[in-house]
Amino acid sequence: xxxxxxxxxxxxxxGQRVTISCTGSYSNIGAGYDVHWYQQLPGTAPxxxxxxxxxxxxxxxxxxxxxxxxxxxxxxxxxxxxEDEADYYCQSYDTSLKVFGGGTKLTVL
Amino acid sequence: xxxxxxxxxxxxxxxxxxxxxxxxxxxxxSSGHYWGWIRQSPGKGLEWIAIIHYSGxxxxxxxxxxRVTISVDTSKNQLSLRLASVTAADTAVYYCARDxxxxxxxxxDVWGKGTTVTVSS
Numbered sequence: 757x758x759x760x761x762x763x764x765x766x767x768x769x770x771g772q773r774v775t776i777s778c779t780g781s782y783s784n785i786g787a788g789y790d791v792h793w794y795q796q797l798p799g800t801a802p803x804x805x806x807x808x809x810x811x812x813x814x815x816x817x818x819x820x821x822x823x824x825x826x827x828x829x830x831x832x833x834x835x836x837x838x839e840d841e842a843d844y845y846c847q848s849y850d851t852s853l854k855v856f857g858g859g860t861k862l863t864v865l
Numbered sequence: 866x867x868x869x870x871x872x873x874x875x876x877x878x879x880x881x882x883x884x885x886x887x888x889x890x891x892x893x894x895s896s897g898h899y900w901g902w903i904r905q906s907p908g909k910g911l912e913w914i915a916i917i918h919y920s921g922x923x924x925x926x927x928x929x930x931x932r933v934t935i936s937v938d939t940s941k942n943q944l945s946l947r948l949a950s951v952t953a954a955d956t957a958v959y960y961c962a963r964d965x966x967x968x969x970x971x972x973x974d975v976w977g978k979g980t981t982v983t984v985s986s
Contacts (some may be wrong), residue, residue, distance in 0.1 A: 758910065792972035794911075801960055801976040802911065808967055813974070845911055849970045853924065859910040 759784060759850050760857035767863040773834040776860045778846030779827065786827035789849040793822055793831045796843040796859075805844070806831060838864050867891040869961040869977035877984050883951050887944040887961030887977060895919045895939040899964035899971050902935065902946045904957040905979075912957075914946065916964050916971065951984045958982075 761779040768774040778791060785791060793806035804813050806822035809829060821832045829848075833840055841864045846857040873885035885902070894900060901916030915925045915935040925933055934947040944961060961977035 790968055790970050792967075792970070794973070801979050802973070803976065804972060804974050807965075807972045807974075847911075847972065852969075853926065854913040854916070854971065856911040856913060 758858040759855040760846055760848060762844075762846060762857040762860045764858070765861045765863065767865055768833075768836045769865045770836050770838065772836050773832060774836060774862065775833075776831045776844050776846075776862070778829040778831070778848075778857050780829075780848060780850075781827055784827075784848050784850035784855060785824065785829055787850075791822070791824050791829035792847045794845045794847065796845065798842070802845065833862070836864055840864055867963060867975045869963065869975060871959060871961045871977045871980035873959075873980055873982065875981055875983060877951055877955075877982060878986050879952055879984055880950055883946075883948040883955065883982055883984075885946045885959055885961075885980065885982070887946075889942045889944065889963075892963075893939075894937055894942050894944070899966065900937060900944045901962050901964055901973075902944075903960045903962055903973070905960070906954075906957045909957075914948075914959075917944070953984050956982065956984045 794802040795805045796802040809824040810822045843859045845859045868890045870888045877883045899916045902914040917923045917935045932949045936945045958979040960979045962973040963975040964971035965974040
């Protein structure tokens with residue numbers, strides 16, 4: 757069981773907006789640790805999607821956005837595209853140790 | 866362009882030690898950053914194993930700490946992982962990673978492609 761809780765799956769139709777939650781506690785996200793997000797396409801290594809709660813690395817479309825509030829964080833994907841179908845992971849720290857969420861599988865209908 | 870390439874045996878027997886190497890190209894380990902290992906069991910999520918700073922500072926996942934050793938060889942520009950007394954539960958894809966410091970956290974900004982390790986007799 758992961759320290760950071762994500763929904764196992766979410767889905768949406770092309771063009772729609774979906775959000776993926778990452779729920780923590782006062783020892784991790786609520787303690788002020790930043791949240792980072794990764795996208796893992798089928799059969800490939802993860803790729804950095806969002807860092808520092810809401811910043812996009814160069815090359816990541818602005819359809820992807822992140823936010824953090826209290827003990828939770830969220831990843832939003834707008835204008836869903838078929839190529840967004842992947843697993844998404846949040847990552848933060850808990851008492852100075854790196855932790856990942858359990859991952860969320862996004863299905864584009 | 867920074868590239869990470871994992872290498873090591875694809876099959877390890879139970880109770881033996883697993884040793885992996887990550888060769889770094891396009892960047893000198895001694896220039897900075899943290900370097901680490903992350904694994905992913907079949908059909909499962911990501912599990913952080915350990916990170917090391919080129920200066921030698923290390924941090925380990927408490928659940929694996931007693932069995933894990935992480936090290937860097939700056940002369941070869943390589944990162945290594947040793948996991949002792951492996952069991953079937955250690956079967957996974959092992960990723961080498963470069964960690965970028967951000968505030969009091971780090972995030973992985975460069976990933977290796979991963980190497981599959983199966984523990985079986």
